[in-house]
Amino acid sequence: MGIEKYAGRVAMVTGANSGIGYAITQALLGHGIIVVGFDKAVDKLQSLKLKDTTSNLHVVEGDLTDEDSILAAFKWIRDHLPGVDIMINNAGILSNFDLSSGPTDKWRELLYINVLGLSICTREAVQDMLSRGVDDGFIIHTCSIWGHITPNQSGVAMYCASKQAVKTLLEGLRKDLVARKSKIRVGEVSPGFTRTELAKKAGVTEAVYDMYPCMEPEDVAGAVVYMLSQHPRVQIHDIIIRPTGFDY
Template identity: 65%
Template sequence: MGIEKYEGRVALVTGASAGIGAAIVQALLKHGLTVVGMARRVEKVKAIELALKDAPGKLYAVAGDVSDEASILAAFKWVKDNLGGVDILINNAGVFPITSLTDGKTEDWKRILDVNVLGLSICTREAVQDMLGRGVDDGFIIHINSVAGHTLQLTDGKAMYAASKHAVKVLLEGLRKDLVSKGSKIRVGVRDIIVLPTGTPF
């Protein structure tokens, strides 16, 4: 049995306004899940809702910036207060500016790490604590990662991005060990994508 067994359950997708995140939202809605689409551009998530108004699932557009802990906590609180909590987390939000290690801007490096590493970790912590607190033992968490986390691409300016994605891989393994040590059956996984030289995820 696949995703169908989660019909009616709550899935939170970060970076839900476009690209891979929007596609994930649409797929989950078509399988009857209750989906929280979290994004800074919340109006784009609402547009998905209008386009798929006949889908069996229900979409809620929630404003949230993964680089801002207070924003993340507010989004999870909204889900808890209005939908009962999160059963599935898809950590999709990510940024990939081209930035050199020898003359790049600190603000670009910080944004990469804030979104790709810290934001992902905060979202994961909040989802796990919510699931454990409610006794949810069949939830799951998926990190949308990149092949750059396994091997550095030749394109200049991608080293900091690749470092952030390697961190995601390590964090996933650490999360798996943490959950096993707690006796939890919450599942975790990763889906690697390719980022083209133009900076477009594929």
């Protein structure tokens, strides 16, 4: 009993228009899963939808910093699809500002997307599953190696704090579901240095990728597929993946 048990079921992927989210979307579609791709920019998703002969990809434009936008996305899913069975909280942003001088608006945006937006999506997905009696659903967060270790660069401390919050929230959710006697599973994937648009927006250039070992988004998507492929009695709580040869 592998990932094929989710064929024809619905997954919502945030941050689906690029990087890891885009790779996860492609991987899930390849296994016959219906995917709702949620993002502020949807150009790559729209292009992928034109190529999707299965009609399993649905594109929803929205903003994780706006709760109404998130709730509207879940309403669209309830109105047009059976409901969310797999919630992939992948969206995230990285900022590089020292704690002694960083701008509040950038911190607020980071914490809203990486922590609060993730929590709202989780709440709505779990409530949707519980209301429909879904007992084999899955909530997966994209965390980070920096959710487990703290790097030397002081400017990414707020980002690291947000990812450590994600780790704590996942364990809290697991205990919440156990208390409810629900078999909905939870997990997170914590990748190390990966070639993504998120890193590029934070100032990582192609030259940096040439200097250090890095992974590709498809590597992280493979970890998500592995997690979803386990027998229902198995809950892979966290997968830490590092580029071979990287020293952290």
